[in-house]
Amino acid sequence: MIQAAHAGRGLVAAIATAAAVFGVSRASAILLPLHDAHSARLRLSWSARPERIEVCRTLSAEELAQREEHMRQRVVCNGRFASYTLRVEADDRVLDEAVVRGAGLRHDRPIYLLRDFDLAAGVHHVRVSFERREQMDGTAAAGQGGTRTERKEADTEKEEIDTGIFAGRAQREAVEYARRARAAIPPRLLLDTTLVFGSGRAIAVTFTPERRMLQLLAERPPRR
Amino acid sequence: MQRFGEIVARAAKHRRTLTAIDATATRLYGWRWNPVHQSGTVAVAMLLVLIGTGVYLVLFYRLGSPWASVARLAADPWLGAWMRSLHRYASDVFLIAAALHLLRMFTQARSWGPRTLAWMSGLVLFGAGVVCAWTGFVMAWDTFGERLARDGARLLDVLPILSEPLSRIFAGDGPVPSAFFFVNLFIHLAVPLAMGAILWLHVSRMARPVLLPPRRVTWTIVGALTVAAVFVPATLGPPANAFHLPPATPVDLVAAWWLPLSERLTPGVAWGAALVPLFALIAVPRWTRRPREGRWAPSNVDARLCTGCTQCAQDCPWEAITLVQRDDGRPTPLAHVNPGHCVSCGICAGSCAPMGIGPPARTGRDQLAAVRDDVLPLLARSDAAPVLAICCERVPASHTAALRQRGAYVHVVSCVGNLHSSVIESLLRAGAQGVLVGGCPPRDCASREGPKWLRERLYNDREAELHVRVDRRRIRVATLAPGDLRGSIDAFEAFTRELALLDQPIRETATEFDAVCDPVPLDEVAS
Numbered sequence: 202m203i204q205a206a207h208a209g210r211g212l213v214a215a216i217a218t219a220a221a222v223f224g225v226s227r228a229s230a231i232l233l234p235l236h237d238a239h240s241a242r243l244r245l246s247w248s249a250r251p252e253r254i255e256v257c258r259t260l261s262a263e264e265l266a267q268r269e270e271h272m273r274q275r276v277v278c279n280g281r282f283a284s285y286t287l288r289v290e291a292d293d294r295v296l297d298e299a300v301v302r303g304a305g306l307r308h309d310r311p312i313y314l315l316r317d318f319d320l321a322a323g324v325h326h327v328r329v330s331f332e333r334r335e336q337m338d339g340t341a342a343a344g345q346g347g348t349r350t351e352r353k354e355a356d357t358e359k360e361e362i363d364t365g366i367f368a369g370r371a372q373r374e375a376v377e378y379a380r381r382a383r384a385a386i387p388p389r390l391l392l393d394t395t396l397v398f399g400s401g402r403a404i405a406v407t408f409t410p411e412r413r414m415l416q417l418l419a420e421r422p423p424r425r
Numbered sequence: 426m427q428r429f430g431e432i433v434a435r436a437a438k439h440r441r442t443l444t445a446i447d448a449t450a451t452r453l454y455g456w457r458w459n460p461v462h463q464s465g466t467v468a469v470a471m472l473l474v475l476i477g478t479g480v481y482l483v484l485f486y487r488l489g490s491p492w493a494s495v496a497r498l499a500a501d502p503w504l505g506a507w508m509r510s511l512h513r514y515a516s517d518v519f520l521i522a523a524a525l526h527l528l529r530m531f532t533q534a535r536s537w538g539p540r541t542l543a544w545m546s547g548l549v550l551f552g553a554g555v556v557c558a559w560t561g562f563v564m565a566w567d568t569f570g571e572r573l574a575r576d577g578a579r580l581l582d583v584l585p586i587l588s589e590p591l592s593r594i595f596a597g598d599g600p601v602p603s604a605f606f607f608v609n610l611f612i613h614l615a616v617p618l619a620m621g622a623i624l625w626l627h628v629s630r631m632a633r634p635v636l637l638p639p640r641r642v643t644w645t646i647v648g649a650l651t652v653a654a655v656f657v658p659a660t661l662g663p664p665a666n667a668f669h670l671p672p673a674t675p676v677d678l679v680a681a682w683w684l685p686l687s688e689r690l691t692p693g694v695a696w697g698a699a700l701v702p703l704f705a706l707i708a709v710p711r712w713t714r715r716p717r718e719g720r721w722a723p724s725n726v727d728a729r730l731c732t733g734c735t736q737c738a739q740d741c742p743w744e745a746i747t748l749v750q751r752d753d754g755r756p757t758p759l760a761h762v763n764p765g766h767c768v769s770c771g772i773c774a775g776s777c778a779p780m781g782i783g784p785p786a787r788t789g790r791d792q793l794a795a796v797r798d799d800v801l802p803l804l805a806r807s808d809a810a811p812v813l814a815i816c817c818e819r820v821p822a823s824h825t826a827a828l829r830q831r832g833a834y835v836h837v838v839s840c841v842g843n844l845h846s847s848v849i850e851s852l853l854r855a856g857a858q859g860v861l862v863g864g865c866p867p868r869d870c871a872s873r874e875g876p877k878w879l880r881e882r883l884y885n886d887r888e889a890e891l892h893v894r895v896d897r898r899r900i901r902v903a904t905l906a907p908g909d910l911r912g913s914i915d916a917f918e919a920f921t922r923e924l925a926l927l928d929q930p931i932r933e934t935a936t937e938f939d940a941v942c943d944p945v946p947l948d949e950v951a952s
Contacts, residue, residue, distance in 0.1 A: 210455070217453045222649045223657065225517050226510075229677040230660040233685055235572060236670040244667075246596035248589060304588055315593050401670045407598040418598055420668035 237319075241398030243291065243327060245316040247408035251303045252385040254335055255280030282308055283333045285386065290328040291320055300334065312386065322400040329406055329415060331390040383410070390415050443532040444821070446525075447869070448908025456866035456906035460646065463638035463868060464526035468550075469624065470643050471519035474650075475557075476617060478512040483614070488606045491566040492664040499661045510654030516558050517679040518650065523551045527706075533871055537714035538721075539630060539743060539766045544710050546627040553620050558680035560613040564606070568674040569681075571595065571665030576687055583692040597667030630766060631873070632744045639868075720839070722785045723767035724774070726760045730781025733757030736888035740776035742873035743768055770872035771843030775882065778889040780845060789845035789889075792838070796848055800836055801855050810858035810930050812921055815848070817841050817864045819871060820905040824863070824913045831917060833861070840864070841902075842875025846882050846891035853899055856932030859924040861917055863905035876904070898927060 236242075255278040265273045282303045289296040296318045304310035386408065392415040396404055405418040450461040460467055485505065487494035498505035527547060530536050536544040559577065563570045578591035594601055628634035637643060660675045676684060687695045715721040728751070737760050738746040745766035748758035760782055762773075774783025780790045800813065814833040816825055817840055825835045838844050841864035849860050862883075867876040880902055881887035891900075901923075903916040 210453075214453050218645065218649050222514070222653045225514055225521070225650075225679060226653045226657040226659070228679050229513055229517055230675040231678045232673045233676040233678075234673045235568075236672055238672040240670060242670055244596060246593055246598045248593065310588055313590050313593060315590055315596055401672060403597065403668045403670055405597045405668070407596075418668075420666065 236401060239322050239400050241320050241322045241400065242403035243289070243296075243318040243320055243325075243396075243398075244403050244405040245287075245289065245314055245318075245329065245407075246405055248311050248313045249386045249408050249410060250282075250311045250381070250384050251285065251308075252283040252333060252388065253280055253381065254283055283335050283386075283388075284308070285312070286330075286332050286334055287314070287316075288328075288330045288332075289316070289318060291318070291325045293326070301331070317403075320398055322398050322402070324395060324397050326395045327392070327406075328394075329390075329392040331386070331408075331415070333386075333388040383413075387413050392417070443529060444907050447906075451866075451906050451908030456869070456904055456909055456912075458639065458642050458645075459866065459869070459906075460522075460638070460642055461525060461529075462866055463642055464522045464529060466635060466638040467642070467646060468519050468522040468526060468554075469636050470638055470646070471515045471522060472617070472620065472624075474515040474647060475512060475519065478508050478515065479614075479617070481508050482512055483610075486564065486610070488603050488610065491564060491606055492661075495565045495567075496661060496664075499658070506658050507651065507654040510657075510659040511650055512561075513659040513677070514650045514653055516554075516561065517677065518646065520551075520554055520558065520680055523547075523554055527551060531709060531713075534713060534715075535768075535871065537710040538717070539745070539768050541710040542630055543627055545707070546623050548706055549623050550620055550627060553616050553623065555680070557613060557616050557620075558677075560609050560616075562677065562680070563609050564613060565661060566601075566606070566665050567662035568665055568669075568671045569662050569676055572674050572676070573681060573684065576684060580687070580692050580695055583696070595665075595667055601665075630743055632742050633874070635868075717764065717769075719785075721769050723764035723769055724762045724771070724782055724784050725788075726762055727781040727788075728753065728759055730777075730779045731757075731760050732779055732781075733759060734778070734888060735760075736776045736778075737773040737782050740772050740874070740878055742770065742772055746773060746782075768872075770875070771839050772872055772874060772878060774843050775845050775878060776887075776889050777845075780847075783843075787839055787843060789847060792843075792845050792848045793851060796836070796851055800834065800852060803834060804852070804855045804857060804932075810856050810932070812859045812861065812917075812924065813852055813857045814861045814863055814917070815841070815844060816862075816905060817875070819865050820863055821907045821910075824905045824907075824910055827910060827914050828861075828863075828917055831914070831921070833917065840870070840872045840875040841879045842870065842872050842877070844879060846889055849883070849900060850892055850895050853895060853930065856930055857899075858930055859899040859901065859920060861901045861903055861920050863903045863913065863916075866904050866906045869906070876902070896927075899924065899930065 257276050257278040259276050260274075265275065284300055284302045286298070287301050288298045297316060301312055301314060302308040303312050390408065392406055394417070396417070398404060402420065406415055407418055408414070409416045447459070447461050450459045454460065456462070481504075482498065485494055485498050495509070498509050500506070530540070530544065530547070559573055563574045563577075575592065575595055578595065581587065582590040582592055594605055624636075628636070638646075662675050663669075663671065683699075686698070690698060717723060724745070733748060733751075733755075735748055735758075738748055743766050745763050745768070747761050747763065749761045751757065751759040760773075762782070769784045771784050771787045774780070774788050774792070777783070777789060780788050780793075782788065783791070785791075804811065811834050812832065814825070814828045814835045816828075816835055816837050818837050819840075820837075825837070829835055841862050844862065849862070852860050862879060864870065864876045864879065870876055878887065882889055883891045883900060883902065884897070891897075901916070901920040903913065903920070905913040905916075
């Protein structure tokens with residue numbers, strides 16, 4: 202009798218254990234919905250440096266003479282980074298319109314943009330514009346290194362004292378300005394096209410620094 | 426805030442849920458193999474399984490092709506598939522066991538005072554387990570792993586930690602960098618190593634910490650999980666693809682039960698939803714603490730009675746007692762209780778032959794006095810010698826009521842490990858037919874080692890042992906486990922049947938107890 206009770210209890214325990222383990226195994230793979238099966242997604246994703254807007258001034262000979270020799274930078278620039286207006290439209294419907302600035306408290310870091318817009322699968326006319334908000338009248342972007350006039354004066358000055366410890370600096374500055382200008386986002390980016398969105402598919406819009414334009418990215422082979 | 430604290434404190438006293446879980450598990454498995462009682466040690470056992478299987482799995486993991494390497498493992502029917510599944514299921518059981526252990530400690534009021542360190546380190550261990558599970562799923566880099574990674578990145582991006590949003594990694598405008606998988610793998614491997622150190626901290630205040638469940642429980646769980654791993658292998662979703670929007674993904678709801686909720690909330694609200702309960706859990710020791718008086722007063726040492734035998738220090742489950750040099754000229758050391766470590770379990774009271782230590786009102790002398798006042802008059806009045814049941818206060822009321830219905834006189838003590846053997850002797854000498862000592866299951870003792878030391882003192886001559894002249898046939902140590910009322914009744918009835926075969930006990934007068942029970946006058950000791 203006792204043995205039968207023990208056997209019965211053992212059987213119940215075994216069933217309970219099996220049920221618990223089965224429950225754990227099932228709970229470890231519950232299918233949970235994530236996206237609407239007929240939805241698609243337009244994704245904007247890029248990171249790039251905003252333009253530098255600077256006002257430059259050439260120091261006078263007296264001002265330069267008051268400085269240590271290694272501190273005699275002739276052109277001193279003050280400025281800030283540009284902000285941009287992002288406008289995203291799909292089929293003439295505005296999905297987003299926002300001001301985008303560089304990251305960081307002083308907005309001096311690159312712009313990191315990541316926006317997802319859910320759309321119905323199908324054909325959509327998509328227009329993405331990314332325009333600098335600041336006007337350049339009286340100011341200049343980093344690539345120009347100051348207003349045209351100031352720049353010209355600075356160049357003249359450079360030619361005059363491009364010797365000694367300043368040797369080759371004008372060239373280095375020019376290279377650096379050019380690099381920064383190339384890396385910066387152009388004043389206006391526009392993508393205006395018609396796209397076919399497949400069900401459950403995303404199309405990304407990104408900025409390519411090499412071509413300095415917005416570019417479309419669709420599915421690529423998964424990382425294996 | 427005060428109101429919140431009151432709610433937490435009230436919840437801590439609400440043991441019904443835990444008792445129901447305990448009782449169900451005891452009915453199914455018996456108290457000896459009740460896995461709920463072993464929740465903490467089961468978590469450690471699962472951690473070992475995770476380390477063992479994880480070492481194997483990491484050998485085949487490729488940072489450059491995470492999904493493919495895991496898929497190759499999952500497709501290997503001989504070892505890889507079930508090792509991976511066992512790893513996955515063991516992580517689930519780890520989290521369940523750890524959460525249950527947390528609940529147990531909370532509802533058993535074992536989360537404050539000297540146990541604060543264990544509580545806080547336990548929280549860290551649980552959190553580390555969640556992080557390990559999170560990173561482990563991301564390692565596979567299937568749709569579920571990507572879903573977790575995206576949500577984690579979304580939550581991290583609102584914090585001022587990273588200048589570039591982490592979410593951009595998964596946007597698809599470039600391949601996910603191997604550095605991401607490397608950092609993820611590093612966390613997944615480093616956190617368990619840290620868990621080993623935290624586990625040491627977790628049990629550092631305990632003497633003789635028990636880290637593993639009984640072998641039968643361990644192998645039953647590991648065996649069952651292995652069978653499940655072989656026959657119901659863990660799923661691996663399709664590979665993550667930034668340009669695919671899967672309608673559904675397989676989600677491990679044990680490890681990522683919070684994910685569906687988190688995805689619906691904005692990052693700020695999600696952080697709030699996580700931090701409020703976390704804050705409450707951290708504050709539990711503060712809100713559930715008791716005043717260190719009465720039931721929760723730490724043990725005291727009567728220097729006049731302490732012989733310096735060291736037994737209390739040996740028996741203390743919390744290493745709260747040390748031996749110090751006396752300042753009264755006697756050559757023996759003196760027991761000293763560290764109130765910061767003492768949990769008022771009273772084990773020391775049962776370990777001290779001269780009854781010189783114990784929490785206030787629970788020393789051996791206090792126990793004898795209580796028996797003299799409450800039980801001996803009853804024995805004197807009764808014609809037939811009754812059977813006495815000395816029960817732990819945590820024994821369910823239904824059990825003590827059942828014993829009373831069957832003629833037992835029930836005397837409740839704070840813990841059977843607290844019980845001084847002289848109490849049993851006194852009861853038998855006063856004419857009790859027999860004494861049944863009913864305690865909690867050994868692995869469920871709130872004082873950790875109560876039933877263990879009781880048996881040692883009664884049957885194995887551990888210091889403060891039951892005198893040799895006492896007839897052991899009239900004593901029975903029983904486990905009165907919640908959920909096993911039948912077992913408790915059976916134990917009592919079997920004991921009474923055996924007692925019926927013995928001669929009637931000889932009743933001695935109670936006068937001699939007075940000498941033992943009364944406090945020793947100080948001047949008398951001095952002389």
